[in-house]
Amino acid sequence: MSAESTPEPGIPGPGTKAMSHRKPRGRGRRALLVTAWTAAGILVLGGTGVGYLYFKLNGNLRTVDINQALGGDRPAKVDNGSENILVLGSDTRSGANKKLGGGTDDGSARSDTAMIIHVYQGHKKASVVSIPRDTLIDRPSCKDAKGVTHSAATGVMFNSAYSTGGATCAVKTVESMTGIRMDHYLEVDFSGFQKLVDELGGVDVTTTKAIDDRESHLDLKAGTHTLDGAQALGLVRTRHGVGDGSDLGRIQLQQAFVKALIDQIKQVGVFTSPKKLYDLADTATKTITADSDLGSVNSLIDFANGLKSIDSKNMRMVTMPVEYDPSNPNRVIVAKAKAKQVWKALENDQPIPASATKGTATGQAEGVVTSS
Template sequence: MTDGSSSRSSSRIPGRGGRRGARGGGRRRRRATAVVAWSAAVLVLLGGSGLGYVYVKLDGNLRGIDIDRILGRDRPADVDNGSEDILVLGSDSRAGANAVYGDDGGGARSDTAMIIHVYPGHRKASVVSVPRDTLIDRPDCAGPGGGTVPGERLAMFNTAYEVGGAACAVKTVETMSGIRMDHYIEVDFTGFKRLVDELGGVRITTTRPIDDAKSHLTLAPGTHTLDGEQALGLVRTRKSVGDGSDLGRIELQQAFVKALIEQVGRIGLFSSPKKLYDLADTATRAITPDSRLDSVKELIGFAGGLKEIDTRNLRMITLPVTYDPADPNRVLPIPAGAEQVWTALKQDKPIPASATKDSAGDPGEAAGTVVGD
């Protein structure tokens, strides 16, 4: 795809499968880092006011990735109409403090990806979650050590980050959607847990019991304030909700991020300078942005323009998918549904309900298990 092109290559993979039961043969690798991506969404959406007085001290926490340099000109057109598109990614590296969550089997992978489309005027946004097991056409990518990593047909979406890092993940999303990503934000596993703790926990309400031995989380129906460890457990949960799949887990994550945004608005960040500094310190340590957001001053300008967006103006969906008839542990994009999603975002329109009508992910049995309080 050349610069300035409006063409797209999304939803090229045919095939539709029926819904399945609980996902079998799950890997030992836990998917807690899906929520790490959600925490980046909160940083994007809560606004940057109040961080300016410490930005010099906090700049040292940030290390940017020059996505524009790596990808060059082979990208969709850069549309300058007041909208913005941000790829938020959580990686599952078990390096450093993350080692407590188990061996990653070699190399980091992306657990959950969210494409955030901010509409002109910056008062509304749509979020499209891309399941990590979605089979897509991965494009050729620049290798992390130089050279080119060949593309692959019917590759799992999360392999893009594995083989080519952040830039390959961005290129894969742009190839799927035909939409240029204005920004990239990656969030650290352990950093997310600390962020939740710095916020004093997140209050949620469960409408049915959750008892998941794999995620080590047990919650009775009712209202709970989750600390960082419990929050990670919640978004790891899949066996005890819905059909036991990653798609159900995404629905839990979508409910949790709304509760997290509400918690940010509830606690009063300016009541304590120390609280504000500790939160800013934790947040900036938790993220790796693109090189145009790699200073607190830049983050303040970026996030400050988004502070009018709240949960009432935030629409979250999962990319329309169907289970792969050849492998029930994988999903395939539904061409017609994906087309509606990408077209709506390109035209700055709301995503129509018809886009997810026959999707395995929206709505699912897990919907409604967790609601904000």
């Protein structure tokens, strides 16, 4: 490359050949938003040529080899053009996340948010199924990424899968619950989520009711707001300021925020500003943990390219059918017959029937937050 064509730091140069590099796995949080910011922050890098910047972004990525850890004891891949992605948020208590997550800097982590994204054949539509972290489930025996085997357990909370065996145990547990193979795994951390929202210039939402939750440091009056990163993080974490104070109510807020974020990305100028694009991509790749099949910028570009046609209007978001546990109102149990309808629909690449979620526990926070 000539001196005249050398890109300035932060601005991709034209015609630069991509290189490949991977970095070992790590942990992160808040990947529930990956369908939105990956498309905005990484997608167009495929057409810009990024040279050493590409190498730098590739080096930011952290990966975990789900396939090797779990081996052949998994549901079979379904070759119908659809994809299933487990998007996990871990409540990590270390490093930059200590202040955001609360508690001590002990390095512990729990799966705070879990969503299965099913991308339908043709990649024009998607369904998202949130799994409440307080769901009591039977956790299968599983190996973590280091090869350590963890014994099966009965009647434990869903988020114990991640805290016990990390990403691989979480994937194993979801596949055991659903009978569906997870094609990919994605994760984002607390601090990265907050920074990404700030770099996007905030996200516009409308609250139909006031939200005041001291634990999540969120105080919003009813009306339209442009949330910065700290406020957005407070919104997707709040559970005491809306509905019945359950995790189910928080899930409804998270789902509404994801839709608002997707709409927001379509309005900001990341595609016309190379500097803004690079900043987003740099933050995103530092924040994300992916399965090894997605563990390069090239792979993420291809993945995001397949999602770019999906907007919030073509994304149905539901919560896994559950009922309140009669013996403990702070826990929920799977409504097995209705949940089976959901998993069968996804397995067959069909829409989730309305009957699958009718009459199940909701958390009473629906409609509190909408896109502006």
